[in-house]
Amino acid sequence: MIGVERTMVTDRPAEEVLRYLADFGNTREWDPGTVRCERLDDGPVAEGSTWRNVSRFRGRESELVYRLERLSPDRLVFVGRNRTVTATDDITVRPTGSGSTLTYHAELRFHGLARLAAPLLRGEFERLADAVADRLPEVLATGPGRT
Template sequence: MVTIHGSIVIRRPVEEVFDFAADERNEPAYNPQMKSVEKITPGPVGAGTVWRTTIDQPGRAASFDVEVIDYVRPFRLESLTRTGTLDIQGALTFQAIDDGTRMDWSWDLKPKGLLKLAAPVLAAMGRRNELRIWNGFKRHLEHTAGG
């Protein structure tokens, strides 16, 4: 298993940061690899919500489902993603601070098959990718109207 974690400070109120992160349909606005997101379960976003996502990977697009398994507004979002080569379970946590919100992430990646052999490379790529995604999230929230 590979664990990836980090944190970022976003100069926006904690409820706004949580709500934007909780609605996976927002991800294409800050993550250029995310091509589409569809909510496939009925009702409001919360524990049990499932999103169908499509991302660009080298040479092809890949689709997979992301399930929200814990939802405690505005403090914690936990999700589980299963793909053919990798399972990812982890959480975003949110804390109000003087200058906005501290958001932490922690993901446990469980590679399958031959990908297990590439765990050290997967860890390095995952850390770099998560930092890129969450910096895009921060830029988007801080520079949109009212930000």
């Protein structure tokens, strides 16, 4: 298993940040690894909503189906799966003054023989987390959906 965590501060209100992040389709704006992400169901975003996410990692594309497992006033948990890996994105957003503090915890759990590669991938996953920590506050500062 590989886990990373980053904390970011934004001047956007916590409710706005949570609402934006709850739509996992927005990852293409703030996650440099995301190539495309499409909603698989209809209706308002709620627990159980699903997305097909295609990411590029170490030069290869990987497709996972993500499900919003938890949606609460200050926390989102998305779990993505394919036959090789289970990815969990656990995001908390708390008010801080007039803005908010966002903590992003991501975890990759490899299956089968892929588990052997986990130690070799840690550095790449750390770099990707750094890139998210750089990009997400920029996207929030310019206004989500306007990048």
